[in-house]
Amino acid sequence: MTTSDIAAVRRATDRVRERALAEGLIDIGYATLDTPIGRLLVAATAEGLVRIGFEDEGDGPLIELSALVSPRIMETPGRVDEARRQLDSYFDRGLRQFNLPLDWRLVGSFGRRVLGRVARVPYGGVESYGDVAVEIGHPRAARAVGNAVGANPMPIVVPCHRVVRTGGALGGYGGGLPRKRFLLELEGALPTSRAAARSG
Amino acid sequence: MHTTRGPALPPFQWLLDEHAGTVLRFLTRHVGGTDAEDCFQETMLAALRAYPSLAHGTNLRGWLLTIARRKAVDSFRASGRRPLSLEDASGEIAAAESTAPDAELWDAVGRLPAKQRRSVGLRFAGDRPYDEIARTLSISEEAARRNVHEGIKKLRREMR
Secondary structure: OOOHHHHHHHHHHHHHHHHHHOOOOOEEEEEEEEOOEEEEEEEOOOOOEEEEEHHHHOHHHHHHHHHHHOOOOEEEEHHHHHHHHHHHHHHHOOOOOOOOOEOOOOOOHHHHHHHHHOOOOOOOEEEEEEHHHHOOEEEEEEHHHHHHHHHOOOOOOOHHHHHHOOOOOOOOOOOHHHHHHHHHHOOOOOOOOOOOOOOO | OOOOOOOOOHHHHHHHHHHHHHHHHHHHHHHHHHHHHHHHHHHHHHHHHHHHHOOOOOOHHHHHHHHHHHHHHHEEEEOOOOOOOOOHHHHHHHHHHHOOHHHHHHHHOOOHHHHHHHHHHHHOOOOHHHHHHHHHHHOHHHHHHHHHHHHHHHHHHHHH
């Protein structure tokens, strides 16, 4: 491998990417995005956003998508351009409501009901696991709701960070509590604590 | 799309990251620089089409080179030339691997974290399969794969 080889390889693989996209051969396209809470993996099928992964998950989300959906996975920034634009704007305190096609295939039917409800918790607000359980008609299923919220494959866009424990404790977060706190502070749902900000 | 699968195949992007150089060199050697890029695209697109139906992920490089060899033969047929050296591609496959890396790349490899450096070294300089790398480094095969993949990603960023 020489340096000029590497340039030739990049050119050739770029062409493969273009043609694969044009021929509909890429089942999942992804890109990474630098944000105030670390690097995010953003992956989408032809139907819509399917997965957002936090930096600490490493290659886990891609391996999972390969096993559960399809191994025809390629880095195709174009496929997730709109998601990237909206996420950038969200972190800049511009966008308050995501408007993206979502592909729910990684979520079961109960999870869809839970996360569908979670998606309606407004920017700047919070709701408890128990509230969500009541709203979806399973008042005694707060724990199952907690699990479904914790398994959210599209964090931030489906705002599971807005679900907290009754009484005000933050509860858990797949991306770790500092990230949850950061997002809630960004949205003004929590008073800013300088120590916690940016510690993602 | 395929919803139930056996043991996971690596994401196709990783095949590109790892083997695109080998395949392109192999094709350049056989069909020349002008046709190599077309053959490369035909190879990778054919691989991408067939990929989900592949039974297992062992020796993916060999699989890609087999497709590449077929595309090289097609290209010779199409141009009315006779394939000269394609009868025994296996020797060439080894030769395609043995191109000496340049000093800049080798320096970059030297700067990788230890596990990645050793994994990348075993994989490309030593041409070892993943299960053997895993045994040598006392890590899982998946970890070996990940080390190589992460190592290559870093190298790519550095060589940009």
